[in-house]
Amino acid sequence: xxxQGAWLCxxxxxxxxLRPPRARTWSRRGHPPVVEVSAxxxxxxSMAGMVCCRPGRRTRLIYRMRVHRGRKGDPKGFREKDFxxxxxxxxxxLGGPIVLVWDNYTHHVDAAMRELIEAREWLTVFRFPTYAxxxxxxxxxxxxxxxxxGNLAACTTDELAGLAxxxxxxxxxRPALLNGFIAQTGLTLDTP
Numbered sequence: 001x002x003x004q005g006a007w008l009c010x011x012x013x014x015x016x017x018l019r020p021p022r023a024r025t026w027s028r029r030g031h032p033p034v035v036e037v038s039a040x041x042x043x044x045x046s047m048a049g050m051v052c053c054r055p056g057r058r059t060r061l062i063y064r065m066r067v068h069r070g071r072k073g074d075p076k077g078f079r080e081k082d083f084x085x086x087x088x089x090x091x092x093x094l095g096g097p098i099v100l101v102w103d104n105y106t107h108h109v110d111a112a113m114r115e116l117i118e119a120r121e122w123l124t125v126f127r128f129p130t131y132a133x134x135x136x137x138x139x140x141x142x143x144x145x146x147x148x149x150g151n152l153a154a155c156t157t158d159e160l161a162g163l164a165x166x167x168x169x170x171x172x173x174r175p176a177l178l179n180g181f182i183a184q185t186g187l188t189l190d191t192p
Contacts, residue, residue: 010138047145051178063086097122
C-alpha cells in the first residue's frame, strides 16, 4: 500500500429515521427535558461513508446520503451502483489508488458488486472478519453523528438530512477527530 501511494479507506453504511436516538442531556433538577417527536411519516436517510487515510496526508471523510420519503418502490438503502458512484468519487477526490476495507454486507459480496470492483484496476478490496464492527473507524463516525442528533427532533426527512449533512461536513474538517476514530479501533498505520 505504502509503495503504491494508495489510500486506505474504511467503509460502512448507516441509517436514521425521524425518531431521534436516545441521548443524555443536562437540565434543572426536578425538570426532566422532554423532546417531542411527531412520529409522522415513514421516511429515513441512508448514508455510506469512508474514512480515508494515507501516511503524510490528512485523514479524509467522504460520504454520500440518500433520502427515502417512504414512497412505494423507493429503494431503502444503498445498492451496488450507489457504492460504485461513491468509490469513483473517492478515487477522483483522493487522486490515487484505493485499498478498501469493509464488512460482509450482502451488497458488498454479491456478483454485481464483484463485477464493479473488478472493473476498477485502482481498487483493492479486503473484508473485515464477521461481526467485527469494533475494527471499523467508520462505525465511530456514525456513533458520533447519532450522538449529536440525539437531542434534536427533525419534523421532515429533508430537515433530518440537512442536520446530518451539516454534522458530517463538520467532521470532514476535523482530521484529528477522524484520526481518533482510527486510534479507537487499535489499528496502527505506522510500519516498524
